Each structure stands twice: as C-alpha cells, then as structure tokens.
Amino acid sequence: MTGPIRVLHVEDEPPLQELLTNYFNTASIEVSVETAANGKEALQIHEEDAFDCIISDHQMSEMTGIELFERLQERGTTTPFIFYTASIYVQEEIEISATKPPAEIITKGANKLSDVVDTVEDITLATA
DSSP states (O other): OOSOEEEEEEOSOHHHHHHHHHHHHHSSSOEEEEEESSHHHHHHHHHHSOOSEEEEOSSOSSSOHHHHHHHHHHTTOOOOEEEEESOSSHHHHHHHHOSSOOSEEEEOOGGGHHHHHHHHHHHHHHHO
16 A cells, blocks of 8 residues: 555544544554544545545434445445444444444544554555
C-alpha cells in the first residue's frame, strides 16, 4: 500500500472523534482520518471517496452503525468495517440482521485505542 491508510470514522460525539484522530496521529502507521457525525453523512462521504477502512459507533442519531453497515453491504462495498462502540448489544444485533460479519467489534475505552489502531493496520495490510 502506498500513501496513508484512509479511514472513515463515524462518531456522533466530537470529543470521541478527536480522541481517536489524535491517537492515530501518534501511531507508528500513517493514517488519514475523515470523520462523519452520523451514518447518513458517512454514506454520502463514502460515495464520494474511497477508504481502506470504516470505523463506526453504533448508537447514533439519524442512522445507527448497524444500519450504516447494512446499507454499505447492500451497495456491495468491500471496505472493512470496525464497530468501535460502547453498546454491549451490537454483537447480538449484528448476528440477527447482518448478512456478513464486520471485520471487528471493539468495545470503547481509552485503553482500547491501541486495539483500534492495530486492527486497522492488520485488516488493511491483509487486503492490500
């Protein structure tokens, strides 16, 4: 892969958007992060640009992370999708509604930021 890893981060809480973006800036891999405040905005951004990975919260206004994931599947996207969420029910909801599993589900927490970065690096290298 040449150039930075392109990540679309979907999160409705600006402090959490900033936290993950800043953490990527300290990582050993080169990452370019674009943010969306909700699933609808993420769909629009995804239509206009290509990304190596999507990281999404689940509980958001206008469209949940699972709804976003399903809409992207319906459109035939192959972009790896990571749920980074505080929802303890997301795994069950995905098993019920999704036609294929996401790349990863990571529970939110400051001590989990390195897990997000490691997962992004692993899945983008695997698909490169």
